[in-house]
Amino acid sequence: MIEVKQVTKTYGKKKNIFTALDDVNFSVPSNTSVAIVGKSGSGKSTLMHIMSGLDRPQHGEIIIGDRDILKLKARQTDSFRAKQMGFVFQSFFVEANESCYENVSLSLEMSRTPQMERRKRIEAALADVDLTDKIKSKAGDLSGGQKQRLAIARAIVNQPKLLFADEPTGNLDTATSQVVEDLLFKYQTDNKATLIIVTHDEELAARCDMQIIISDGKISEIHEAAKKESK
Amino acid sequence: MKTIDIVKRAGRNLGRAKSRTFLTAVAISVGGFAIVASLAAGTGAKHYVDQVISANMDEQSLVIYADSKFTDTSNAATNFAPGLREYDPDSFESQGVDMKALTQDNIDQLRQRDDLASVEPFYQLQPQYVTFGVDKGQKYSSDVYAYDGSKVSPTLVGNMPELHGMLGDDDAVIPQAYLKTLGIEESDAQKAIGSEVTVRVQQTPQSVDKDEIQAAFMKGGEKAVQKLTEGKTIDKTFQIVAVMGNSVNELDQQQGVFISSNAAKELSDFSTEGTDLHGKYMMAFAVVKDGLDPAEVKDSLKNDKFYASTAEDLQQLLFTFVNVLLGIVIGFGALALVVSVFGIINTQYISVLERTQQIGLMKALGASKRDIARLFRYEAAWVGFLGGALGAGAAWIAGTIANPWITDKLNLGDGNSLLMFELLPSIGVIVLLVIVAVVSGWLPSRKAARLDPIEALRTE
Ligand SMILES: Nc1ncnc2c1ncn2[C@@H]1O[C@H](COP(=O)(O)OP(=O)(O)OP(=O)(O)O)[C@@H](O)[C@H]1O
Ligand SMILES: [Mg+2]
Numbered sequence: 300m301i302e303v304k305q306v307t308k309t310y311g312k313k314k315n316i317f318t319a320l321d322d323v324n325f326s327v328p329s330n331t332s333v334a335i336v337g338k339s340g341s342g343k344s345t346l347m348h349i350m351s352g353l354d355r356p357q358h359g360e361i362i363i364g365d366r367d368i369l370k371l372k373a374r375q376t377d378s379f380r381a382k383q384m385g386f387v388f389q390s391f392f393v394e395a396n397e398s399c400y401e402n403v404s405l406s407l408e409m410s411r412t413p414q415m416e417r418r419k420r421i422e423a424a425l426a427d428v429d430l431t432d433k434i435k436s437k438a439g440d441l442s443g444g445q446k447q448r449l450a451i452a453r454a455i456v457n458q459p460k461l462l463f464a465d466e467p468t469g470n471l472d473t474a475t476s477q478v479v480e481d482l483l484f485k486y487q488t489d490n491k492a493t494l495i496i497v498t499h500d501e502e503l504a505a506r507c508d509m510q511i512i513i514s515d516g517k518i519s520e521i522h523e524a525a526k527k528e529s530k
Numbered sequence: 531m532k533t534i535d536i537v538k539r540a541g542r543n544l545g546r547a548k549s550r551t552f553l554t555a556v557a558i559s560v561g562g563f564a565i566v567a568s569l570a571a572g573t574g575a576k577h578y579v580d581q582v583i584s585a586n587m588d589e590q591s592l593v594i595y596a597d598s599k600f601t602d603t604s605n606a607a608t609n610f611a612p613g614l615r616e617y618d619p620d621s622f623e624s625q626g627v628d629m630k631a632l633t634q635d636n637i638d639q640l641r642q643r644d645d646l647a648s649v650e651p652f653y654q655l656q657p658q659y660v661t662f663g664v665d666k667g668q669k670y671s672s673d674v675y676a677y678d679g680s681k682v683s684p685t686l687v688g689n690m691p692e693l694h695g696m697l698g699d700d701d702a703v704i705p706q707a708y709l710k711t712l713g714i715e716e717s718d719a720q721k722a723i724g725s726e727v728t729v730r731v732q733q734t735p736q737s738v739d740k741d742e743i744q745a746a747f748m749k750g751g752e753k754a755v756q757k758l759t760e761g762k763t764i765d766k767t768f769q770i771v772a773v774m775g776n777s778v779n780e781l782d783q784q785q786g787v788f789i790s791s792n793a794a795k796e797l798s799d800f801s802t803e804g805t806d807l808h809g810k811y812m813m814a815f816a817v818v819k820d821g822l823d824p825a826e827v828k829d830s831l832k833n834d835k836f837y838a839s840t841a842e843d844l845q846q847l848l849f850t851f852v853n854v855l856l857g858i859v860i861g862f863g864a865l866a867l868v869v870s871v872f873g874i875i876n877t878q879y880i881s882v883l884e885r886t887q888q889i890g891l892m893k894a895l896g897a898s899k900r901d902i903a904r905l906f907r908y909e910a911a912w913v914g915f916l917g918g919a920l921g922a923g924a925a926w927i928a929g930t931i932a933n934p935w936i937t938d939k940l941n942l943g944d945g946n947s948l949l950m951f952e953l954l955p956s957i958g959v960i961v962l963l964v965i966v967a968v969v970s971g972w973l974p975s976r977k978a979a980r981l982d983p984i985e986a987l988r989t990e
Contacts, residue, residue, distance in 0.1 A: 353894055353983050374898050381896025388987065392891045396546050408535040409896040453895075 301350065301461070301493065302326040306359030308345055308516075319345045320356065321516040327509065329460070330491040332484060334504035337513035343497045344465055346513065350495065351384055351463050352376040363461070381409035385454030387483070389466035391446040393453070395439030399430060402438050403453045410457045424456040425449075428482055444475035448482065455486050462486065465497045480506065531901040540908035547881070554877045555916035558870040558963055562921025563928075564863030566959050567949065570929055572856040574950040578942060579848045587841040588680040590818040592828065594640065594649075597630035598837040631810035640816065640836065645827045647819045648694075650676060650791050651811035653798035655731065658763065660787060663726030665712050673786030674729055676794035677703065680817055687719040688772030694817070696790055702727050702768035703788040706776050719773050727787055728767040731797045734805045764800050766793065867963070870917070871970040878910060878974035882981075889978050890986025899979040906975035907968050914967025918960030926951050 308320040319342045327333050335343045348354035350361055352368045360367045363383075368376055385406075393402050403421045412420065425431050428448035433441065438449055447467065454462060464483060468476035480503055487494040496507060504510050512520040531539075544551040621630055632651060640649040653676050659669040677697045683690060686706050691697055704727065706716070714721050738758055746754040768789055789797075802808040816838070818824045824840040831838050882889070889902055929949035936948045 348984055351894075374900075377893075377896050377898040377901075379896075380894070384896075386894050392887060392987070394888065397542070401542075405892070406895055408531050408539070409892070409901075411532055 300326060300329050300362075300364070302360070302362040303346075303350060304360040304362065306346075306349060306356045306361070308342075308349060308354070308356040319516050320349070323359070323513075323516075323518055325511060325518060325521055327493060327495070329493055330487075331509055332487050332494040332507040333496065333509045333511060334507040335495065335497045335511050335513060336499060336501075336504045337519075339499070341513050342516040343513055347463055347465055347495060347497050351386070351461075352380055378410075381406075381411075382457060383459050383461055385457065385459040385462045387447070387450050387454050387462070387464040387467045389469040391443070391450050391470075393438040393441075393446050393449050395437065397438055398435050399425060399433050399438055399441075399449050399452075400435065402449055403456050406453050406456045412457070420456055421452075424452040427455065427486070428452045444471055444478060447471060447475075447479050451479065451482050451486070455490075458490060460490075460492050462492055462494045463497075464494070466499075467496065468498070468500060468503065476500075476503075531897060531904075533904075536901065536904050537908055540905055540912055543885075543905075544909055544912050550877060550881075551913060551916065554870075554873055554913050555920055557873040558867065558914060558917030558967060559921035559924065561863050561865075561867030561870055562918045562959050562963050563925045564866055564921075565860055565962075566922045566925035566951070566956055567929060568856050568859035568863060569955045569959070570925065570949040570951045571859070572852060573952055573955075574946075574948040575852045575856075576849060577950055578946055578948070579845060579852065581946065583841055583845050583848075585681070587844065588817060589841050590647075590820065590822075590824055591680045592646075592816045592818060592824055592831075592838040592840055594632070594814045594816055594831065594836050594838045595629070595812075596632045596636060596836065599629060629812065631807070631812060632814055633811075634809040636836070637811065637814060639834075640814065645819055645822050645830065647817045648679075649814055649816045650678075651795075651814045652676075653791070653794040654812065655729075655794060655797055656801070657797075658730045658732045660730070661728045662712055663728075664714065664722060670711070672708075674794070674797070675786050675788055676791040677788040678815065680815065684775035686716070686773040686775040688723045688770070690772045690774070697771070697788065699790045699792050700768055701771040701790060703772045703774050704770055705774045705785050707785055709773065722770050722773055725770050726767050727770055728765050729787065729789070729797065730763055730765050731801045732763045733761045733801055733803055764797070766797060768793070867966055871966060874910060874913065874967055874970040875973060878906060878971045879977070881909070882906065882974050882978045885978075886981060886986040889981050890983040893981070893983035894987060902981075903975045903979035906978045907971055910967040910971025910975070911964050913971075914964040915960060917967065918963035921963070922956040922959055926956070 303323055303325050306320055306323040307318065310317045310319055323346065335346060337343050345354065349356050349359075352361070352371075355369060359369070361369055368379060371379065394405070400421055403424055404417060407417050407420060422431070422434070425434055428451050430445060430448055430452060433445065433449075438446065441449060447470075451467075454464075462483065467483065468479055471479060483494055483496070484506065486492065494507075496503065498504055508524045510520075510522040511518060512522075618630075637649060637651050640646060655674040657672070657674050660672045660674070661667065661669055677691065679691055679694050679696050682693050688703075690703065697703065704722065706719075709716060709719060709722065712722070742758065743755055746758045750757075768787075774788070799808065802810075818827045825842065828838040828840055892902060892905075929951060933947045933949055936942070937946055940948065942948060
């Protein structure tokens with residue numbers, strides 16, 4: 300369960316102040332997929348960054364499990380992110396010069412996974428995204444869809460309870476998008492994880508259990524599918 | 531992140547920017563090269579000085595002065611200040627410095643001491659000319675010295691005295707270098723043995739008064755006056771018993787005819803007779819009895835107002851000299867290092883800017899500020915290590931190649947090398963360069979650590 304309480308994020312000072320998020324409140328039960336939707340510049344990415352502890356709001360609390368991650372020390376937030384969260388970005392952010400193996404390994408290095416376990420887990424993650432045969436290939440040589448699958452492997456190799464994806468299909472064609480979406484949802488259901496997707500693709504949003512619609516930094520609507528009991 | 535993972539990642543990142551890494555390393559290696567080479571030159575020079583001193587000087591030997599000017603370097607400035615000085619009949623004037631002389635009484639006093647095995651004054655002999663039996667009539671300028679028995683000199687042919695021995699009073703030794711002028715082939719050096727050498731010494735002209743001149747003029751005319759004022763001369767003939775070989779290790783090998791100290795005294799006394807310098811010596815050579823520490827004897831001499839310098843003093847003096855030269859070279863090396871520091875800072879900054887996205891991603895994946903800072907510091911350390919290894923390796927190779935040539939050019943003698951490389955100082959220099967690199971990488975690594983991940987991930 301993630302609770303977002305009275306989160307306010309502003310940029311600039313005094314006269315030029317700009318409120319990117321204005322008193323945002325909602326909660327997401329665990330084992331749920333959530334879509335954050337809204338117009339460009341409405342504050343979706345900002346919200347996601349704050350929920351993951353990458354960014355700090357001026358005001359508010361982010362309670363994950365039973366602790367406010369904004370009150371943790373920087374080192375604790377970092378290690379929490381390394382072990383419990385995964386990220387997928389619109390522009391992949393894979394290390395073009397490293398092999399797929401090394402790209403996935405980065406997550407394991409961050410979570411201080413023992414050397415012995417690494418190979419097994421990297422192979423498993425790459426198998427999940429169907430990139431087993433590319434294990435030694437340079438990430439730069441992959442196609443866009445393959446890069447995003449590699450990014451997913453890197454995001455899930457630590458088996459995080461929370462998976463964030465910011466426009467994961469924004470740079471992909473429809474068919475490839477489908478594959479990527481399927482992988483994300485499969486991970487979420489298989490691991491009973493929470494998947495938070497920022498998107499303006501309505502079809503993708505509709506596949507999620509919950510939709511949070513945001514406009515001008517405020518939550519305008521929240522849809523919850525009836526199939527799950529919210530807690 | 532675990533340290534091992536950061537080290538590996540740092541290595542991989544550098545490997546990806548091969549030419550940049552290499553060029554930065556080369557920049558630092560220049561300083562490393564200079565420092566390693568100068569350290570090697572220092573070791574070599576000290577080794578050489580050591581060798582020269584042990585070849586030239588008996589450890590037990592002392593040079594004794596009646597004046598502290600040459601042993602006391604603390605007020606050298608006032609001691610050696612130029613200017614007009616009061617005349618002192620007991621002083622020598624040497625290179626613009628007045629120096630209190632040792633008297634015959636002093637020498638006797640020194641000889642009575644039971645901590646000195648032998649005391650020989652330094653006889654100043656300025657012969658008018660010398661002639662050689664093998665080369666009749668030709669007059670040559672040559673120095674003449676009392677033979678120094680405190681060291682063994684190399685022998686080309688003939689019989690030289692043993693250590694601490696002395697030449698017979700009619701014996702002489704000539705250096706190898708004289709053979710050529712005398713028309714003797716080195717292979718034929720035996721020819722010189724047994725031949726004669728004659729030393730002509732002129733007495734310092736006596737002061738004569740008007741009456742004496744007048745009397746001489748009445749008696750023998752102008753010629754008699756000339757004879758009266760020109761001073762007496764003495765010819766002393768010696769037999770050559772040995773030819774001294776060249777020693778490459780000689781510090782400044784005295785080139786001249788060597789005769790016994792008795793003969794030297796006789797000639798010296800003759801030449802200074804009637805002058806203030808008669809029976810006075812600039813210095814004396816003494817040998818400390820075996821088992822006694824020359825430094826202690828030196829202190830005890832000081833209480834009696836004799837000032838001595840030991841073989842070790844001379845060694846220290848030469849070491850100081852070597853150290854000053856080294857300091858200068860190392861200074862230039864350090865300067866090169868300082869310059870390379872800016873090179874490292876620059877490349878590291880560029881590297882941070884180029885990799886903002888990577889840094890942002892790592893932070894998003896949970897890398898702490900410290901992890902990022904360490905990654906960049908380790909990369910700097912790698913570059914420093916590479917530069918150090920490159921510089922030290924290049925110095926080592928260049929030194930090994932250049933050594934025979936330097937030895938030849940500087941006439942150091944076979945088996946002597948000016949550049950002596952030692953493992954420990956080289957490792958020390960590598961460690962130094964690693965530290966320098968890490969320190970220079972400090973600002974860029976801090977910039978990387980402070981990078982806002984959101985800003986960084988926005989770069990597309
Ligand atoms: N560092 C910043 N300084 C000032 N304003 C900022 C800064 N970062 C974001 N903003 C503003 O905050 C608002 C929300 O930005 P955000 O990136 O969250 O939008 P978004 O909903 O993700 O848009 P998009 O769909 O285009 O990605 C925007 O108006 C943006 O201009
Ligand atoms: Mg966005």
